[in-house]
Amino acid sequence: MDREISRLIKKETKRQNEGIELIASENYASKDVRDACASILTNKYAEGYPGKRYYGGCEYIDKIETLAQERCKKLFGCKYANVQPHSGSQANAAAYKALLPDGGKILSLVLNDGGHLTHGSPVSFSSHLYNFVFYPLTNGYLNYTDILEVAQKEKPDVILAGYSAYPYEIDFELLGKIAKKVKARFMVDMAHIAGLIAAGCHMSPFPYADIVTSTTHKTLRGPRGGIILTNDEELYKKINSAVFPYYQGGPLEHIIAAKAICFKEANTKEFKLYIKHVIRNTRACQEELVKLGAKTTGTDTHLFLLNTLDSFGLTGLDAQKKLEEIGITANKNMIPGDTLKPNKTSGLRIGLAAVTTRGCTLEEAKSIAQIIYGYLSGNMTTVAAKNGVKSITKFWKKIEKIS
Ligand code: PLP
Numbered sequence: 001m002d003r004e005i006s007r008l009i010k011k012e013t014k015r016q017n018e019g020i021e022l023i024a025s026e027n028y029a030s031k032d033v034r035d036a037c038a039s040i041l042t043n044k045y046a047e048g049y050p051g052k053r054y055y056g057g058c059e060y061i062d063k064i065e066t067l068a069q070e071r072c073k074k075l076f077g078c079k080y081a082n083v084q085p086h087s088g089s090q091a092n093a094a095a096y097k098a099l100l101p102d103g104g105k106i107l108s109l110v111l112n113d114g115g116h117l118t119h120g121s122p123v124s125f126s127s128h129l130y131n132f133v134f135y136p137l138t139n140g141y142l143n144y145t146d147i148l149e150v151a152q153k154e155k156p157d158v159i160l161a162g163y164s165a166y167p168y169e170i171d172f173e174l175l176g177k178i179a180k181k182v183k184a185r186f187m188v189d190m191a192h193i194a195g196l197i198a199a200g201c202h203m204s205p206f207p208y209a210d211i212v213t214s215t216t217h218k219t220l221r222g223p224r225g226g227i228i229l230t231n232d233e234e235l236y237k238k239i240n241s242a243v244f245p246y247y248q249g250g251p252l253e254h255i256i257a258a259k260a261i262c263f264k265e266a267n268t269k270e271f272k273l274y275i276k277h278v279i280r281n282t283r284a285c286q287e288e289l290v291k292l293g294a295k296t297t298g299t300d301t302h303l304f305l306l307n308t309l310d311s312f313g314l315t316g317l318d319a320q321k322k323l324e325e326i327g328i329t330a331n332k333n334m335i336p337g338d339t340l341k342p343n344k345t346s347g348l349r350i351g352l353a354a355v356t357t358r359g360c361t362l363e364e365a366k367s368i369a370q371i372i373y374g375y376l377s378g379n380m381t382t383v384a385a386k387n388g389v390k391s392i393t394k395f396w397k398k399i400e401k402i403s
Helices: 003-016 031-037 058-078 087-100 123-129 143-154 171-180 192-196 235-249 253-266 269-292 307-313 316-325 352-358 361-378 382-393
Strands: 080-082 105-108 130-136 158-161 185-189 210-217 227-229 303-307 331-333 347-351
Touching: 003 382, 031 227, 031 253, 058 192, 058 227, 058 253, 080 235, 080 331, 087 185, 087 210, 087 227, 087 235, 105 143, 130 143, 130 210, 143 171, 143 347, 158 171, 171 185, 185 331, 192 269, 227 235, 269 303, 269 347, 269 352, 303 307, 307 316, 307 352, 316 331, 316 347, 352 361, 361 382
Parallel strands: 105 130, 105 158, 158 185, 185 210
Antiparallel strands: 080 227, 210 227, 303 347, 331 347
Protein backbone atom coordinates (compact mmCIF):
# COMPACT_ATOMS: atom_id res chain seq x y z
CA MET A 1 0.00 0.00 0.00
CA ASP A 2 0.98 3.67 -0.38
CA ARG A 3 3.83 4.07 2.14
CA GLU A 4 2.75 7.37 3.65
CA ILE A 5 -0.87 6.32 4.13
CA SER A 6 0.17 2.90 5.42
CA ARG A 7 2.45 4.51 8.03
CA LEU A 8 -0.38 6.79 9.18
CA ILE A 9 -2.86 3.90 9.39
CA LYS A 10 -0.36 2.01 11.55
CA LYS A 11 -0.05 5.02 13.85
CA GLU A 12 -3.83 5.36 14.08
CA THR A 13 -4.12 1.62 14.82
CA LYS A 14 -1.63 2.04 17.69
CA ARG A 15 -3.56 5.07 18.99
CA GLN A 16 -6.83 3.13 18.90
CA ASN A 17 -5.25 0.09 20.60
CA GLU A 18 -3.39 1.93 23.34
CA GLY A 19 -5.98 4.56 24.18
CA ILE A 20 -9.30 4.53 26.02
CA GLU A 21 -11.99 5.62 23.58
CA LEU A 22 -14.87 7.37 25.34
CA ILE A 23 -16.39 9.28 22.39
CA ALA A 24 -20.04 8.25 22.67
CA SER A 25 -20.60 8.19 18.89
CA GLU A 26 -17.71 5.85 18.15
CA ASN A 27 -17.25 2.10 18.22
CA TYR A 28 -15.08 -0.67 16.76
CA ALA A 29 -16.58 -2.47 13.77
CA SER A 30 -15.93 -6.20 13.39
CA LYS A 31 -13.34 -7.60 10.98
CA ASP A 32 -16.17 -8.86 8.74
CA VAL A 33 -17.66 -5.36 8.56
CA ARG A 34 -14.24 -3.85 7.81
CA ASP A 35 -13.50 -6.49 5.16
CA ALA A 36 -16.75 -5.67 3.33
CA CYS A 37 -15.87 -1.95 3.47
CA ALA A 38 -12.54 -2.71 1.82
CA SER A 39 -14.03 -5.07 -0.81
CA ILE A 40 -14.18 -4.83 -4.60
CA LEU A 41 -17.81 -3.70 -4.31
CA THR A 42 -16.38 -0.17 -4.20
CA ASN A 43 -15.76 -0.56 -7.97
CA LYS A 44 -19.44 -0.76 -8.90
CA TYR A 45 -21.87 1.96 -9.98
CA ALA A 46 -25.46 1.11 -9.09
CA GLU A 47 -27.58 4.29 -9.25
CA GLY A 48 -31.18 3.40 -8.50
CA TYR A 49 -32.58 0.58 -6.38
CA PRO A 50 -32.60 -3.24 -6.59
CA GLY A 51 -34.31 -4.30 -9.84
CA LYS A 52 -34.39 -0.66 -11.08
CA ARG A 53 -30.81 0.39 -11.77
CA TYR A 54 -29.41 2.88 -14.24
CA TYR A 55 -26.40 0.61 -14.86
CA GLY A 56 -25.89 -2.96 -16.05
CA GLY A 57 -24.00 -5.63 -14.12
CA CYS A 58 -26.00 -5.19 -10.92
CA GLU A 59 -27.06 -8.85 -10.48
CA TYR A 60 -25.02 -9.41 -7.29
CA ILE A 61 -25.25 -5.84 -6.08
CA ASP A 62 -29.06 -6.16 -6.13
CA LYS A 63 -28.85 -9.28 -3.99
CA ILE A 64 -26.53 -7.56 -1.51
CA GLU A 65 -28.70 -4.47 -1.17
CA THR A 66 -31.88 -6.54 -0.87
CA LEU A 67 -30.27 -8.63 1.86
CA ALA A 68 -29.25 -5.46 3.71
CA GLN A 69 -32.84 -4.15 3.47
CA GLU A 70 -34.37 -7.44 4.66
CA ARG A 71 -32.00 -7.77 7.61
CA CYS A 72 -32.50 -4.14 8.57
CA LYS A 73 -36.32 -4.48 8.52
CA LYS A 74 -36.14 -7.65 10.60
CA LEU A 75 -33.82 -6.05 13.15
CA PHE A 76 -35.97 -2.98 13.73
CA GLY A 77 -39.39 -4.51 13.07
CA CYS A 78 -40.55 -2.24 10.24
CA LYS A 79 -41.88 -2.64 6.69
CA TYR A 80 -39.52 -0.53 4.55
CA ALA A 81 -35.83 0.35 4.68
CA ASN A 82 -33.61 2.53 2.55
CA VAL A 83 -30.01 1.53 3.28
CA GLN A 84 -28.30 3.94 0.87
CA PRO A 85 -27.70 7.17 2.86
CA HIS A 86 -23.97 7.86 2.98
CA SER A 87 -24.28 9.29 6.49
CA GLY A 88 -26.71 10.16 9.26
CA SER A 89 -26.83 13.77 8.06
CA GLN A 90 -27.84 12.70 4.55
CA ALA A 91 -30.45 10.35 6.00
CA ASN A 92 -31.93 13.29 7.91
CA ALA A 93 -31.88 15.55 4.83
CA ALA A 94 -33.76 12.93 2.80
CA ALA A 95 -36.21 12.24 5.63
CA TYR A 96 -37.10 15.95 5.88
CA LYS A 97 -37.53 16.10 2.11
CA ALA A 98 -39.97 13.18 2.28
CA LEU A 99 -41.90 14.58 5.24
CA LEU A 100 -42.48 18.27 4.57
CA PRO A 101 -42.15 21.03 1.99
CA ASP A 102 -39.18 23.42 1.96
CA GLY A 103 -39.86 26.14 4.51
CA GLY A 104 -42.02 23.80 6.63
CA LYS A 105 -41.81 23.80 10.42
CA ILE A 106 -39.91 21.24 12.53
CA LEU A 107 -40.06 21.11 16.32
CA SER A 108 -36.87 19.65 17.76
CA LEU A 109 -34.29 19.87 20.56
CA VAL A 110 -31.64 22.53 20.08
CA LEU A 111 -27.97 21.48 19.62
CA ASN A 112 -26.92 23.09 22.93
CA ASP A 113 -29.37 20.87 24.81
CA GLY A 114 -28.27 17.65 23.08
CA GLY A 115 -29.80 17.81 19.59
CA HIS A 116 -27.73 17.31 16.43
CA LEU A 117 -26.41 19.89 13.93
CA THR A 118 -28.95 18.63 11.37
CA HIS A 119 -31.77 19.29 13.86
CA GLY A 120 -31.83 23.00 13.04
CA SER A 121 -28.40 24.43 13.82
CA PRO A 122 -27.65 27.75 12.04
CA VAL A 123 -24.47 26.22 10.59
CA SER A 124 -26.35 23.26 9.02
CA PHE A 125 -28.38 23.07 5.80
CA SER A 126 -31.36 22.14 7.98
CA SER A 127 -32.01 25.62 9.38
CA HIS A 128 -31.69 27.14 5.89
CA LEU A 129 -34.24 24.84 4.29
CA TYR A 130 -36.72 24.52 7.17
CA ASN A 131 -38.17 26.62 9.93
CA PHE A 132 -36.95 25.06 13.18
CA VAL A 133 -38.48 25.76 16.57
CA PHE A 134 -37.33 24.06 19.76
CA TYR A 135 -38.69 22.43 22.88
CA PRO A 136 -36.83 23.03 26.15
CA LEU A 137 -35.44 20.55 28.68
CA THR A 138 -36.37 20.77 32.36
CA ASN A 139 -33.29 20.16 34.56
CA GLY A 140 -31.74 18.20 31.70
CA TYR A 141 -34.85 16.01 31.14
CA LEU A 142 -37.43 15.96 28.36
CA ASN A 143 -40.64 17.37 29.79
CA TYR A 144 -43.54 15.92 27.80
CA THR A 145 -46.06 18.41 29.19
CA ASP A 146 -43.88 21.28 27.99
CA ILE A 147 -43.36 19.61 24.61
CA LEU A 148 -47.14 19.31 24.15
CA GLU A 149 -47.57 22.95 25.11
CA VAL A 150 -44.91 24.15 22.62
CA ALA A 151 -46.34 21.84 19.93
CA GLN A 152 -49.85 23.25 20.42
CA LYS A 153 -48.51 26.79 20.18
CA GLU A 154 -46.17 26.22 17.21
CA LYS A 155 -48.25 23.72 15.19
CA PRO A 156 -45.20 22.16 13.50
CA ASP A 157 -45.35 19.89 10.43
CA VAL A 158 -42.90 17.51 12.09
CA ILE A 159 -41.89 16.71 15.67
CA LEU A 160 -38.35 15.37 15.83
CA ALA A 161 -36.92 13.23 18.64
CA GLY A 162 -33.63 11.36 19.08
CA TYR A 163 -30.47 13.18 20.09
CA SER A 164 -26.67 13.34 20.21
CA ALA A 165 -26.12 13.98 23.89
CA TYR A 166 -29.26 12.99 25.82
CA PRO A 167 -28.49 10.37 28.48
CA TYR A 168 -31.99 9.19 29.39
CA GLU A 169 -34.58 6.89 27.78
CA ILE A 170 -36.96 8.66 25.38
CA ASP A 171 -40.70 7.92 25.54
CA PHE A 172 -41.49 7.54 21.83
CA GLU A 173 -45.06 6.44 22.54
CA LEU A 174 -45.83 9.67 24.37
CA LEU A 175 -44.11 11.81 21.73
CA GLY A 176 -46.05 9.98 19.02
CA LYS A 177 -49.28 10.80 20.84
CA ILE A 178 -48.28 14.47 21.11
CA ALA A 179 -47.55 14.54 17.37
CA LYS A 180 -50.97 13.00 16.61
CA LYS A 181 -52.69 15.51 18.88
CA VAL A 182 -51.24 18.48 16.97
CA LYS A 183 -51.53 16.71 13.56
CA ALA A 184 -47.77 16.67 13.02
CA ARG A 185 -45.64 13.91 11.57
CA PHE A 186 -43.34 12.19 14.05
CA MET A 187 -39.70 11.58 13.10
CA VAL A 188 -37.10 9.80 15.21
CA ASP A 189 -33.36 10.10 14.64
CA MET A 190 -32.14 7.07 16.61
CA ALA A 191 -28.49 7.43 15.50
CA HIS A 192 -27.08 7.21 19.03
CA ILE A 193 -29.37 4.59 20.49
CA ALA A 194 -29.91 2.30 17.46
CA GLY A 195 -27.86 -0.46 19.10
CA LEU A 196 -29.87 -0.17 22.32
CA ILE A 197 -33.12 -0.35 20.35
CA ALA A 198 -31.90 -3.32 18.27
CA ALA A 199 -31.03 -5.13 21.51
CA GLY A 200 -34.42 -4.38 23.09
CA CYS A 201 -32.79 -2.22 25.78
CA HIS A 202 -34.58 1.00 24.77
CA MET A 203 -38.18 1.59 23.68
CA SER A 204 -38.52 1.16 19.91
CA PRO A 205 -39.71 4.14 17.84
CA PHE A 206 -42.00 1.72 15.95
CA PRO A 207 -44.97 1.72 15.66
CA TYR A 208 -45.12 5.37 16.81
CA ALA A 209 -42.84 7.16 14.33
CA ASP A 210 -43.64 7.97 10.67
CA ILE A 211 -39.96 7.96 9.74
CA VAL A 212 -36.91 6.72 11.63
CA THR A 213 -33.36 7.64 10.62
CA SER A 214 -30.10 6.34 12.00
CA THR A 215 -26.40 6.04 11.56
CA THR A 216 -24.97 2.52 11.51
CA HIS A 217 -21.59 3.23 13.12
CA LYS A 218 -22.37 4.20 16.71
CA THR A 219 -23.91 1.75 19.20
CA LEU A 220 -25.03 -0.39 16.23
CA ARG A 221 -21.31 -1.10 15.60
CA GLY A 222 -21.46 -1.20 11.81
CA PRO A 223 -19.76 0.74 9.01
CA ARG A 224 -19.95 4.55 8.80
CA GLY A 225 -23.30 5.28 7.11
CA GLY A 226 -27.03 5.98 7.40
CA ILE A 227 -30.45 4.32 7.02
CA ILE A 228 -34.08 5.47 6.78
CA LEU A 229 -36.98 3.31 7.94
CA THR A 230 -40.76 3.57 7.74
CA ASN A 231 -43.97 1.55 7.82
CA ASP A 232 -45.71 3.87 5.35
CA GLU A 233 -45.57 2.89 1.67
CA GLU A 234 -46.22 6.41 0.35
CA LEU A 235 -43.49 7.86 2.55
CA TYR A 236 -41.13 5.09 1.47
CA LYS A 237 -41.54 6.13 -2.18
CA LYS A 238 -40.78 9.74 -1.23
CA ILE A 239 -37.76 8.65 0.86
CA ASN A 240 -36.37 6.70 -2.09
CA SER A 241 -36.55 9.65 -4.46
CA ALA A 242 -35.19 11.99 -1.78
CA VAL A 243 -32.10 9.78 -1.33
CA PHE A 244 -31.60 9.13 -5.06
CA PRO A 245 -31.65 11.16 -7.26
CA TYR A 246 -32.38 14.21 -5.06
CA TYR A 247 -29.52 14.15 -2.55
CA GLN A 248 -27.19 11.36 -3.61
CA GLY A 249 -25.76 9.67 -6.67
CA GLY A 250 -24.36 6.15 -6.79
CA PRO A 251 -24.81 4.16 -3.57
CA LEU A 252 -21.76 2.87 -1.66
CA GLU A 253 -22.43 -0.84 -2.18
CA HIS A 254 -19.32 -1.91 -0.23
CA ILE A 255 -20.73 -0.02 2.76
CA ILE A 256 -24.20 -1.46 2.14
CA ALA A 257 -22.68 -4.96 2.24
CA ALA A 258 -21.02 -4.02 5.54
CA LYS A 259 -24.37 -2.71 6.81
CA ALA A 260 -25.94 -6.08 5.96
CA ILE A 261 -23.27 -7.80 8.06
CA CYS A 262 -23.80 -5.37 10.94
CA PHE A 263 -27.60 -5.95 10.93
CA LYS A 264 -26.98 -9.69 11.19
CA GLU A 265 -24.44 -9.24 13.98
CA ALA A 266 -26.84 -6.97 15.88
CA ASN A 267 -29.55 -9.62 15.70
CA THR A 268 -27.72 -12.05 17.99
CA LYS A 269 -27.76 -12.95 21.70
CA GLU A 270 -24.12 -11.83 21.91
CA PHE A 271 -25.03 -8.34 20.73
CA LYS A 272 -27.88 -8.09 23.27
CA LEU A 273 -25.45 -9.08 26.00
CA TYR A 274 -22.95 -6.54 24.69
CA ILE A 275 -25.50 -3.71 24.90
CA LYS A 276 -26.46 -4.76 28.45
CA HIS A 277 -22.77 -4.49 29.39
CA VAL A 278 -22.53 -1.09 27.69
CA ILE A 279 -25.39 0.25 29.82
CA ARG A 280 -23.98 -1.31 33.02
CA ASN A 281 -20.46 -0.02 32.35
CA THR A 282 -21.71 3.47 31.55
CA ARG A 283 -23.67 3.61 34.80
CA ALA A 284 -20.72 2.22 36.79
CA CYS A 285 -18.39 4.89 35.38
CA GLN A 286 -20.91 7.69 35.99
CA GLU A 287 -21.71 6.54 39.55
CA GLU A 288 -18.03 6.22 40.43
CA LEU A 289 -17.40 9.79 39.24
CA VAL A 290 -20.27 11.04 41.41
CA LYS A 291 -18.97 9.01 44.37
CA LEU A 292 -15.60 10.71 43.98
CA GLY A 293 -17.28 14.13 44.02
CA ALA A 294 -17.86 14.99 40.32
CA LYS A 295 -21.03 16.52 38.90
CA THR A 296 -22.62 14.46 36.13
CA THR A 297 -26.01 13.80 34.57
CA GLY A 298 -27.55 10.43 35.29
CA THR A 299 -27.71 7.79 32.57
CA ASP A 300 -30.06 5.11 31.20
CA THR A 301 -28.04 4.66 28.03
CA HIS A 302 -24.51 4.42 26.65
CA LEU A 303 -23.55 7.99 27.60
CA PHE A 304 -23.62 10.71 30.24
CA LEU A 305 -22.38 14.27 30.58
CA LEU A 306 -19.64 15.28 33.02
CA ASN A 307 -19.77 18.89 34.18
CA THR A 308 -16.04 19.66 34.15
CA LEU A 309 -16.47 23.33 35.06
CA ASP A 310 -18.33 22.65 38.30
CA SER A 311 -16.32 19.52 39.10
CA PHE A 312 -12.77 20.69 38.34
CA GLY A 313 -12.94 24.36 37.26
CA LEU A 314 -12.02 23.26 33.71
CA THR A 315 -13.85 24.01 30.47
CA GLY A 316 -14.86 21.00 28.39
CA LEU A 317 -12.16 21.95 25.88
CA ASP A 318 -9.42 22.02 28.53
CA ALA A 319 -10.65 18.75 30.06
CA GLN A 320 -10.69 17.12 26.61
CA LYS A 321 -7.10 18.28 25.96
CA LYS A 322 -5.91 17.12 29.39
CA LEU A 323 -7.40 13.65 28.96
CA GLU A 324 -5.86 13.36 25.51
CA GLU A 325 -2.41 13.82 27.13
CA ILE A 326 -2.89 10.52 28.96
CA GLY A 327 -4.55 8.54 26.14
CA ILE A 328 -8.22 9.04 27.00
CA THR A 329 -10.38 10.42 24.17
CA ALA A 330 -13.69 12.13 24.95
CA ASN A 331 -15.33 15.18 23.42
CA LYS A 332 -16.26 18.53 24.86
CA ASN A 333 -20.01 19.01 25.03
CA MET A 334 -22.49 21.64 26.13
CA ILE A 335 -24.21 20.89 29.44
CA PRO A 336 -27.96 21.78 29.44
CA GLY A 337 -28.15 25.48 30.31
CA ASP A 338 -24.44 25.94 29.43
CA THR A 339 -23.24 29.54 29.49
CA LEU A 340 -20.04 28.81 27.56
CA LYS A 341 -19.76 28.71 23.76
CA PRO A 342 -19.81 25.38 21.83
CA ASN A 343 -16.06 25.68 21.12
CA LYS A 344 -15.34 25.77 24.89
CA THR A 345 -18.32 24.22 26.75
CA SER A 346 -18.65 23.35 30.42
CA GLY A 347 -18.41 19.61 30.07
CA LEU A 348 -17.56 16.36 28.38
CA ARG A 349 -19.77 13.72 26.78
CA ILE A 350 -18.63 10.30 27.92
CA GLY A 351 -19.72 7.00 26.34
CA LEU A 352 -18.70 3.43 27.11
CA ALA A 353 -19.89 1.64 23.93
CA ALA A 354 -16.46 1.48 22.27
CA VAL A 355 -14.50 0.31 25.31
CA THR A 356 -17.14 -2.34 26.03
CA THR A 357 -16.56 -3.79 22.54
CA ARG A 358 -12.91 -4.21 23.53
CA GLY A 359 -13.92 -6.07 26.68
CA CYS A 360 -14.07 -3.37 29.37
CA THR A 361 -15.32 -4.87 32.66
CA LEU A 362 -17.36 -3.22 35.40
CA GLU A 363 -14.24 -2.83 37.54
CA GLU A 364 -12.35 -1.27 34.62
CA ALA A 365 -15.25 1.15 33.99
CA LYS A 366 -14.82 2.30 37.62
CA SER A 367 -11.02 2.52 37.19
CA ILE A 368 -11.56 4.74 34.14
CA ALA A 369 -13.68 7.07 36.32
CA GLN A 370 -10.93 7.10 38.97
CA ILE A 371 -8.27 8.06 36.40
CA ILE A 372 -10.50 10.79 34.92
CA TYR A 373 -11.29 12.19 38.36
CA GLY A 374 -7.74 11.88 39.65
CA TYR A 375 -6.15 13.52 36.62
CA LEU A 376 -8.66 16.31 36.07
CA SER A 377 -8.68 17.22 39.78
CA GLY A 378 -4.87 17.39 39.78
CA ASN A 379 -4.50 14.61 42.37
CA MET A 380 -2.91 12.12 39.97
CA THR A 381 0.37 12.71 38.14
CA THR A 382 0.64 12.39 34.38
CA VAL A 383 2.87 9.33 34.75
CA ALA A 384 0.45 7.61 37.13
CA ALA A 385 -2.54 8.40 34.87
CA LYS A 386 -0.72 7.16 31.74
CA ASN A 387 0.28 3.97 33.56
CA GLY A 388 -3.33 3.54 34.67
CA VAL A 389 -4.53 3.77 31.06
CA LYS A 390 -1.84 1.33 29.89
CA SER A 391 -2.62 -1.19 32.62
CA ILE A 392 -6.28 -1.25 31.49
CA THR A 393 -5.88 -1.35 27.72
CA LYS A 394 -3.15 -4.01 27.72
CA PHE A 395 -5.78 -6.61 28.71
CA TRP A 396 -8.29 -5.57 26.04
CA LYS A 397 -8.87 -7.09 22.61
CA LYS A 398 -6.69 -5.56 19.89
CA ILE A 399 -8.95 -3.65 17.52
CA GLU A 400 -7.72 -5.70 14.54
CA LYS A 401 -8.89 -8.85 16.35
CA ILE A 402 -12.47 -7.74 17.06
CA SER A 403 -14.70 -10.29 15.31
N1 PLP B 1 -28.04 12.28 14.13
C1 PLP B 1 -27.53 12.20 15.37
C2 PLP B 1 -28.46 12.14 16.55
C3 PLP B 1 -26.14 12.17 15.54
O1 PLP B 1 -25.63 12.13 16.77
C4 PLP B 1 -25.31 12.22 14.39
C5 PLP B 1 -23.83 12.18 14.48
O2 PLP B 1 -23.21 12.39 15.44
C6 PLP B 1 -25.91 12.32 13.13
C7 PLP B 1 -27.28 12.35 13.04
C8 PLP B 1 -25.09 12.52 11.88
O3 PLP B 1 -24.39 11.45 11.49
P1 PLP B 1 -23.18 11.59 10.43
O4 PLP B 1 -22.01 12.10 11.20
O5 PLP B 1 -23.03 10.20 9.90
O6 PLP B 1 -23.64 12.55 9.38
